[in-house]
Amino acid sequence: GAVVSQHPSRVICKSGTSVKIECRSLDFQATTMFWYRQFPKQSLMLMATSNEGSKATYEQGVEKDKFLINHASLTLSTLTVTSAHPEDSSFYICSARASYGPNTEAFFGQGTRLTVV
Amino acid sequence: KQEVTQIPAALSVPEGENLVLNCSFTDSAIYNLQWFRQDPGKGLTSLLLIQSSQREQTSGRLNASLDKSSGRSTLYIAASQPGDSATYLCAVPGSNDYKLSFGAGTTVTVRA
Numbered sequence A: 001g002a003v004v005s006q007h008p009s010r011v012i013c014k015s016g017t018s019v020k021i022e023c024r025s026l027d028f029q030a031t032t033m034f035w036y037r038q039f040p041k042q043s044l045m046l047m048a049t050s051n052e053g054s055k056a057t058y059e060q061g062v063e064k065d066k067f068l069i070n071h072a073s074l075t076l077s078t079l080t081v082t083s084a085h086p087e088d089s090s091f092y093i094c095s096a097r098a099s100y101g102p103n104t105e106a107f108f109g110q111g112t113r114l115t116v117v
Numbered sequence B: 001k002q003e004v005t006q007i008p009a010a011l012s013v014p015e016g017e018n019l020v021l022n023c024s025f026t027d028s029a030i031y032n033l034q035w036f037r038q039d040p041g042k043g044l045t046s047l048l049l050i051q052s053s054q055r056e057q058t059s060g061r062l063n064a065s066l067d068k069s070s071g072r073s074t075l076y077i078a079a080s081q082p083g084d085s086a087t088y089l090c091a092v093p094g095s096n097d098y099k100l101s102f103g104a105g106t107t108v109t110v111r112a
Helices: none
Strands: A004-007 A010-013 A019-025 A032-038 A044-051 A067-073 A076-081 A090-097 A112-116 B004-007 B010-014 B019-025 B032-038 B044-051 B056-059 B062-067 B072-077 B086-093 B100-102 B106-111
Touching (some): A076 A090, B019 B086, B019 B106, B032 B072, B044 B056, B044 B062, B044 B072
Parallel strands (some): B010 B106
Antiparallel strands (some): A032 A090, A067 A076, B004 B019, B019 B072, B086 B100, B086 B106
16 A cells, blocks of 8 residues: 655654644655544544645644644645644644545554653 | 544454444445555555445455445455454545545454
8 A cells, every 4th residue: 555654753842832744645646645543442523634735734623723733745744733732742644545535545654752841 | 524433443353254344324425435455554555445336445455345325345355364453444435525534443353
């Protein structure tokens, strides 16, 4: 299957600082990327959908000013957690698809464990 | 709104036994269904994608069946091994927005 690389895999930051997470599709062009958050022993919660060259669409209850998403190219999307607080500590996972259509397989990154101290 | 349920939430079997994982969904108008594996602290690995027109999809020891009309899919893993221990998730795209709706997963432990 296609490869989606997410970096970093783990990050610890101080409260009030910002953290950027990168998601790259290595062997295909990702028209659409998705960002998820996963709490311990729970399933994935979709945070936002980003399409290359346009603004991200955020799910209800997700603060767009806190979780900045940029999808500047067909192979890279970034999630920046701004002014991080301990409650933002979580596991963040990105996903990429080659097209927006429903019949396109979704591929996932390795995830990023964010700890805010 | 599509709701996806996976039963059981956890399963423990001795090595060599066949695994049967269930996934049900409320809206049968799906395009496809995807099965994933997640190891602790890791992302998701796509196992199988079964299209709505298919009844079955196979890859090695894995076989996924799909019954759209009853809103069910089953993932069979033959001759389980300790390396199969992981959480298995199923997901379906929405009919309007194509976003994936996930089940809560089944955590499998294969005992050596």
